[in-house]
Structure formats: structure tokens, C-alpha cells
Amino acid sequence: MECFGVSSAQNLQALSALLSSQQEDEEDEESKNVTSFARMDPGHIGPPLKKENKVSTAYVKKSSKDIWSEEEVAEGSQYDDLADPRPQPEYEIILKQSVGTEDLFLGLNGKDPSSMCCEAILVKIKLPDTKATDVVLDVKEKFLDLRTPKYKLGLHLPHPVHSRGGKAQFFSEREELEVTLLVKRPMDFIYIQ
Incomplete structure (x- = not known):
């Protein structure tokens, strides 16, 4: 069984290194005066999200004979x-x-x-x-x-x-x-x- 103190210290150092590398990339002129702890939020934890190009389902035709979808036509x-x-x-x-x-x-x-x-x-x-x-x-x-x-x-x-x-x-x-x-x-x- 691992010792709790050593494991948690290594995890904190790894987290600190991860957060500091992301913050250096995203830093701008306004945030230079703010401490590093004030800039951290839950969105900075973990790897950066991959941006995928998603196609809106509102404009996808369901049938080849459809001219528009039901969402595009105002009710009444x-x-x-x-x-x-x-x-x-x-x-x-x-x-x-x-x-x-x-x-x-x-x-x-x-x-x-x-x-x-x-x-x-x-x-x-x-x-x-x-x-x-x-x-x-x-x-x-x-x-x-x-x-x-x-x-x-x-x-x-x-x-x-x-x-x-x-x-x-x-x-x-x-x-x-x-x-x-x-x-x-x-x-x-x-x-x-």
C-alpha cells in the first residue's frame, strides 16, 4: 500500500506543472497582475478539450423531398x-x-x-x-x-x-x-x- 503523504505530494506537483504550463499559454496582458491562484478554476484541470466541428441537426434534411425542417417553420x-x-x-x-x-x-x-x-x-x-x-x-x-x-x-x-x-x-x-x-x-x- 502506498504512503499517503508521498503519493499526494507527487500528485500535487504533477497538477501544479500541468496548470502552470496551460496558464503560460493562455496568459494575456490583463492577467499579469493577478496571482496564479486567482486565475485557477476547474476548467484548467486535465488535458485541453478537443474542439470538434459539429453539424447542427436543425438543417439536416430527413428526406430527400424535404425543403425545410419543422423547426424552421413558425407555428401557426x-x-x-x-x-x-x-x-x-x-x-x-x-x-x-x-x-x-x-x-x-x-x-x-x-x-x-x-x-x-x-x-x-x-x-x-x-x-x-x-x-x-x-x-x-x-x-x-x-x-x-x-x-x-x-x-x-x-x-x-x-x-x-x-x-x-x-x-x-x-x-x-x-x-x-x-x-x-x-x-x-x-x-x-x-x-x-
């Missing part, structure tokens, strides 16, 4: 209509959550104030000088498309929704459309009530 960009000059109306997105006293005071259902516990999204859209018959509304899983003769709104939703489970109501006195959409949560099968 197929719904954007840049040639339409109509202005976008004012809107507000409100996340809704049904909370009872057992949730508020006792925390029995495990709900928290985060958006992951919300059951619905309410979108309030102000449409001045518009009648309810002029509104054309199309809801996809992650996109709301609203068209009127004066306005257009292409809204990317913050969470996926059930496209068929929502409701829309137009309030002519406020000139406002309220669209309530049910959120499609990843753990819905657990929260069935």
Missing part, C-alpha cells in the same frame, strides 16, 4: 394573411378557472393559480360599428381567426383548446364579442369531474 404561420390591410381590433385574453371554497381554503383539488389549472380561455374582442351577422369566426386548436368587413384578427392562443367545445356571444350595446374556449389540458383524464 399558415394562418397569417399579410396581404390583408384591415386593422386588428383591440382584444383581451382572460384565463378562467372554476374555484370553490374547498380549493380556496383547504386546497383539496390541488389547483393553483397557474395557467395550467385553467379550464377556459375568454377572449374579449372590441368590434366598433359591427353587427353580429358580419362576424366570421373560425377556431382551430391553437389559433382563432376572426373576420369582419372592417377588422381581421389572427390570434395565436396561449394553450391548445377544444375547437368544437366553445361558445361565442356578441353584445351589441358594448360592441364586443366574447369567445369562451375550453382548454385542452394534457392531464384532462385525471381532472374529470
Whole structure:
């Protein structure tokens, strides 16, 4: 069995020689005034890393017929209509959550104030000088498309929704459309009530 003192002294000398040779190579004008112990960090221990040229996987085609990869295409960009000059109306997105006293005071259902516990999204859209018959509304899983003769709104939703489970109501006195959409949560099968 080796003596601990001799072995550790030899290891320290070898480490010191290794660190001093690397530091001499990397030394610059700013670090000349700093002591050698202040310049040491864990990155100086061991042999220098070899730099390899890695090819980014985002630009590697998976098939010879692919023009671009899925990462290069912005989500929902197929719904954007840049040639339409109509202005976008004012809107507000409100996340809704049904909370009872057992949730508020006792925390029995495990709900928290985060958006992951919300059951619905309410979108309030102000449409001045518009009648309810002029509104054309199309809801996809992650996109709301609203068209009127004066306005257009292409809204990317913050969470996926059930496209068929929502409701829309137009309030002519406020000139406002309220669209309530049910959120499609990843753990819905657990929260069935």
C-alpha cells in the first residue's frame, strides 16, 4: 500500500506543472497582475478539450423531398394573411378557472393559480360599428381567426383548446364579442369531474 503523504505530494506537483504550463499559454496582458491562484478554476484541470466541428441537426434534411425542417417553420404561420390591410381590433385574453371554497381554503383539488389549472380561455374582442351577422369566426386548436368587413384578427392562443367545445356571444350595446374556449389540458383524464 502506498504512503499517503508521498503519493499526494507527487500528485500535487504533477497538477501544479500541468496548470502552470496551460496558464503560460493562455496568459494575456490583463492577467499579469493577478496571482496564479486567482486565475485557477476547474476548467484548467486535465488535458485541453478537443474542439470538434459539429453539424447542427436543425438543417439536416430527413428526406430527400424535404425543403425545410419543422423547426424552421413558425407555428401557426399558415394562418397569417399579410396581404390583408384591415386593422386588428383591440382584444383581451382572460384565463378562467372554476374555484370553490374547498380549493380556496383547504386546497383539496390541488389547483393553483397557474395557467395550467385553467379550464377556459375568454377572449374579449372590441368590434366598433359591427353587427353580429358580419362576424366570421373560425377556431382551430391553437389559433382563432376572426373576420369582419372592417377588422381581421389572427390570434395565436396561449394553450391548445377544444375547437368544437366553445361558445361565442356578441353584445351589441358594448360592441364586443366574447369567445369562451375550453382548454385542452394534457392531464384532462385525471381532472374529470
